[in-house]
Amino acid sequence: DAKTTQPNSMESNEEEPVHLPCNHSTISGTDYIHWYRQLPSQGPEYVIHGLTSNVNNRMASLAIAEDRKSSTLILHRATLRDAAVYYCILRNSGGSNYKLTFGKGTLLTVNP
């Protein structure tokens, strides 16, 4: 599987935007970029995913670089409940099994 690189940790203030970067320089043309997050003592939850175009949903936005070698998850207004580990994962659309390999992710701390 193509690998992703994320900062170990980031810090933000409540109600401010947060930009979580992810590098995936070896991404293939059929790899989708998925983001999941894991709140403390919980299982992960899906956040957003995309292929080439930027994506928006009620939780976040995903900005994908034109060459697709990097992407940024954007939380428009961070809340204390957004404090979690955020995982950027590549998933090949050609695969028949939805098997996700989690990296270390980015631990987001939100300050009140």
Add this chain to the structure above:
Amino acid sequence: GAVVSQHPSWVICKSGTSVKIECRSLDFQATTMFWYRQFPKQSLMLMATSNEGSKATYEQGVEKDKFLINHASLTLSTLTVTSAHPEDSSFYICSARSPVRGINEKLFFGSGTQLSVL
């Protein structure tokens, strides 16, 4: 969204006993479920893929005789840790593959089970 229920949330057992963890998809049928293990301050490690009606597929290094997986119905998968030892203490998380396939496919996760073996 789809809900995956995992039970129990935490369990404490004596060394040498077996522990069963249940994972249920509450409002959808899940032909495929996954079991992960997570040690403190570490990421999730995939243990096995559970397919309804067939044998589970284990990742390299995971002992299939120790971690028994049963997926007897479309809404239930169980993980049994047999003869548990302190080194098996960990956070176990199940997930179910969404019924939607293709580009909008995703995983729904249970809330996890913290296993402590004394």
